[in-house]
Amino acid sequence: MDQSTYIIHNGTVLTSHRMIPNGGILVVNGLIEEVFEGAGSYPKDIHKIDAGGQYISPGFIDIHVHGGGDSDFMDGTVEDYLTIANTHASYGTTGMYPTTLSGKWEDFINALDVYEESDEQNTAGAEFLGLHVEGPYLAMSQKGAQDPRYIRNPDPEEYEFIIREYPFVKRWSIAPELPGAMEFGAFMRKHGVLPAIAHTDAVYEDVVRAHEVGYTLATHFYSAMSTVTRRNAFRYAGSIEATYLLDAMDVEIIGDGIHLPAPLLQYILKVKGTDRTALITDAMRAAGMPEGPSVLGTKGDGLEVIVEGGVAKLLDRSSFAGSVATMDRTVRTIMKKANVTLVEAVKMASLVPARIMKIDHQKGSITPKKDADIILFDQDIRVSKTIVKGKVVYDG
Known part of the structure; x- marks a missing residue:
C-alpha cells in the first residue's frame, strides 16, 4: 500500500x-x-x-526557541539540535527557528556550524526553518537574562561575516537605539534577513526610525522593552508605545501566562489583534523537563537558573530567564486568559508566524x-x- x-x-x-x-x-x-x-x-x-x-x-511554528529536553542550541552539537526538535514535536511544533543568545563568539559560531548537518539528520522532529540570532547587540539596561559579559554594539565586520557565511540565518534581534543599528537593519533587509527590536531602551523616535529601515517585529513583546520615561522633566514614549502605534509592526508574545499576565495579553490583542500577534515559547533547555536547577545558554558557560512555578528565573529571582513553555501550552493559555477562540489561537501559533517569516505560501494553514x-x-x-x-x- x-x-x-x-x-x-x-x-x-x-x-x-x-x-x-x-x-x-x-x-x-x-x-x-x-x-x-x-x-x-x-x-x-x-x-x-x-x-x-x-x-x-496546522502544525505550530515557533519562531523563537532556545532549547528543550535539557539541550540548548548554544550547546552546539547535532545531538542537542535533534533533542530539541524531537522534544517540541511531541507538543505540536512542526517547524522552528533555532535561536542563539549572547555568549562566547566561539560558542556562537559552533552553534551555527552544526546547523546544516543537524538539518540533514533531522528526520524525527520539528523542521528547522532557519536560524534566529538574539543579541549580542542589546541594551545593557534591558539585558534581562542575557549574559552582560558579551553584550556590545553592532559590529559590521561581525554581522556581515555571519550573513555571508551562514545564509540560513533568517532573523536577528537587536536594540534599535544602539550606534550602527540603522545600518544593521538596512543590511539585514538587503540580504533577506528579518531585523527585530529586542532588549531595548529605545524611545518612540528610535523605533520609528528603525521601522523605516526595515524593523517590523518586536521580540518577546514587553519583555526587556522600554516604556514611558522622563528626561529633563519631559515624558517620552518608549518602545512598547511605539510598537502599539506603528500598525505594521508585528509582535511575538511568550504565551506561558507568566511573562505576560491576562490583562496585558488582552490589551495586546485589543490593540494589535490576532493577525499581528504570534505565539512563541522562548523556551530554554528546561522545557519538557522536571522543575529545579538548570542552565540558560551553554552548559559550560551559561547562567545558572532555577525553574519553579512553570517558569525559569535567575537565581536571585530578579528576572525571568526564558520560559519552559511548549506551543500547546501557549495555545491553551491565550484561549483561557485572553478569551481567544480556538481558531484564532491556532492561527497565532501557525499562520501568523509563517507570514511574519514570509513562508506562509508554503506553511501555516491547512490549504491545498x-x-x-x-x-x-x-x-x-x-x-x-x-x-x-x-x-x-x-x-x-
Whole structure:
C-alpha cells in the first residue's frame, strides 16, 4: 500500500478562519492535496488515519526557541539540535527557528556550524526553518537574562561575516537605539534577513526610525522593552508605545501566562489583534523537563537558573530567564486568559508566524498545495500526533 498518499478523517479541521466538523484532508507526497467534509470519495485501500473526533490542525511554528529536553542550541552539537526538535514535536511544533543568545563568539559560531548537518539528520522532529540570532547587540539596561559579559554594539565586520557565511540565518534581534543599528537593519533587509527590536531602551523616535529601515517585529513583546520615561522633566514614549502605534509592526508574545499576565495579553490583542500577534515559547533547555536547577545558554558557560512555578528565573529571582513553555501550552493559555477562540489561537501559533517569516505560501494553514504539517489534538490541546511534510514524527 502506498503510504505517501493517505487521508486524515473523522475530525474537526481547523482552517485559518473556521472549523469543518466531520472533515478531513488528503495528503499526497508530503503536501495537502484536498480538504473535504464527510467521508470523501476515496479508494477503499487508501491508507487512512482516523482522527477519532479530535481536531485536525496546522502544525505550530515557533519562531523563537532556545532549547528543550535539557539541550540548548548554544550547546552546539547535532545531538542537542535533534533533542530539541524531537522534544517540541511531541507538543505540536512542526517547524522552528533555532535561536542563539549572547555568549562566547566561539560558542556562537559552533552553534551555527552544526546547523546544516543537524538539518540533514533531522528526520524525527520539528523542521528547522532557519536560524534566529538574539543579541549580542542589546541594551545593557534591558539585558534581562542575557549574559552582560558579551553584550556590545553592532559590529559590521561581525554581522556581515555571519550573513555571508551562514545564509540560513533568517532573523536577528537587536536594540534599535544602539550606534550602527540603522545600518544593521538596512543590511539585514538587503540580504533577506528579518531585523527585530529586542532588549531595548529605545524611545518612540528610535523605533520609528528603525521601522523605516526595515524593523517590523518586536521580540518577546514587553519583555526587556522600554516604556514611558522622563528626561529633563519631559515624558517620552518608549518602545512598547511605539510598537502599539506603528500598525505594521508585528509582535511575538511568550504565551506561558507568566511573562505576560491576562490583562496585558488582552490589551495586546485589543490593540494589535490576532493577525499581528504570534505565539512563541522562548523556551530554554528546561522545557519538557522536571522543575529545579538548570542552565540558560551553554552548559559550560551559561547562567545558572532555577525553574519553579512553570517558569525559569535567575537565581536571585530578579528576572525571568526564558520560559519552559511548549506551543500547546501557549495555545491553551491565550484561549483561557485572553478569551481567544480556538481558531484564532491556532492561527497565532501557525499562520501568523509563517507570514511574519514570509513562508506562509508554503506553511501555516491547512490549504491545498501547502506542506502537510499537521497535528491532532483533543479539546485540552493535548497533542496525539505530529506530522511534518507528510511524515509522522510523533505518535503519542
